Each structure stands twice: as C-alpha cells, then as structure tokens.
Amino acid sequence: MTIASTAQPATADIILTVSAASRVAAIAAKQGKPAILRLSVEGGGCSGFQYRFGLAVAPEDGDTVARQDGVSLVVDEISLDLVRGSAVDFVESLGGAAFQVTNPNAASGCGCGSSFSV
Template sequence: MSTDSAETNDTRPQIEVTETAAERALALLDEEGMETTRAGLRLFVQQGGCAGLSYGMRFDGEPEEDDTVYNHHDLRVFVDPASLKYIEGSVLDYESGLQAEGFHVENPNVVSECGCGESFRT
C-alpha cells in the first residue's frame, strides 16, 4: 500500500520524498530491525552551522503527539512543528555519486547556504 499523503488534515505544503530516498530509508530501517509500519524517519531542523540552521535525520520508533506524519512510498516521515515551518514544501532525495552519497533536502525556503552546503538560512 503506497500512499503519498500526509496522515493529518494539514493543508500546508507537504514534505515530498523521492522513491529512491524512501527505498534507501526503508532498507536502513530494516537493517536496524525497526517495524516500518510504526517507525519512520524523523526530519528536523536544528541550530548550527555557519549559516545558522542545519538538517538532522534519525529513525524513531513512532511519531510524537504533535508531529506531522507523511507517508511516501511506504516510508513514514515525522516532522515536529518547529521544524516544519522551515522545511515545508521540501523534497527529500537520496543521491549516490562519485563524490558523495546520502540524503539531500531540496528546500524552496532557503535564501542562502554556507559554502560547504551543510547549513542554511531561510
């Protein structure tokens, strides 16, 4: 059952997840032995980096009560209210190449990034 929707009635722009990112995250969840019907990827924003804000990701067993929960390609993504205001409308992708491999957030709210691309400002 692959639905691409928020599990809430939230009308704000959604966080999108590419199929590649979802497949990679689901494989990592499986490697961690986490139940993918309850667990998910937490995407958050934290203070840090030379531009002021940076992204964080981790796996959580279930969402917090006030999280917005998205479901894309069978991956659940949890976003807390404070982070959502910085990343709504973003796309989470997974890139694999000669120079780097990992998750990448394409955020339409970013007005500047640091030179290394690890932090941003909205």
C-alpha cells in the same frame, strides 16, 4: 504518496521521494527498526540552521507525516515551519551518498548541503 498529520489536515507540506523511501526502508530493515525517518532542524552549521536525520520509533504528537511506499517521514511542528514545501531525497554521487533536502525557504546554503539560512 499520502501526507497526513496528527495536528492538521493532510497537505503537501513536505515530500519524501521514492529514492529516499527506498533507502530508509533498507536502513530500517538492516537495523530491525520501523521505516520512519525523522527530519528536524537545529541551530548551527555554517549557514545558521542544519538538518538532522534519524530513525524514529513512531510519530509524536504534533508531527506532520509524509508517506511514500510504506515509509514515513516525520517532522515536528517547529522544524516544519523552516522546511515547509521541501522534498527529502537520497542522492548518490562521486562525493558520497546522503539524504538531501530541497528547501524553497532557504535563502542560502553551504557547499555540503547540510545547513541553510532563511
């Protein structure tokens, strides 16, 4: 896996797992879009901040880009401050399947795993 940014040198700011990359590739192929997953952090959710995922057409200026198996994960500068050092994974369980962020910056989170506080 390689990490690159349009704004700064390559670092391990965020990681996209093989499982997440595989899922993004499948979704993008089905929708006829580039295999680029955007992670952003917004205010809200039960714990103060919530993760938002969506397919992107291309990285934007200032985005940090993590690559895994031909798939890109892009994160804007403001969101990166809240998720630096995180890993984005795709997990399947009895409760369903979802992208999951393992965030070392989160002081607490909610039961569903989609929101956190710092």
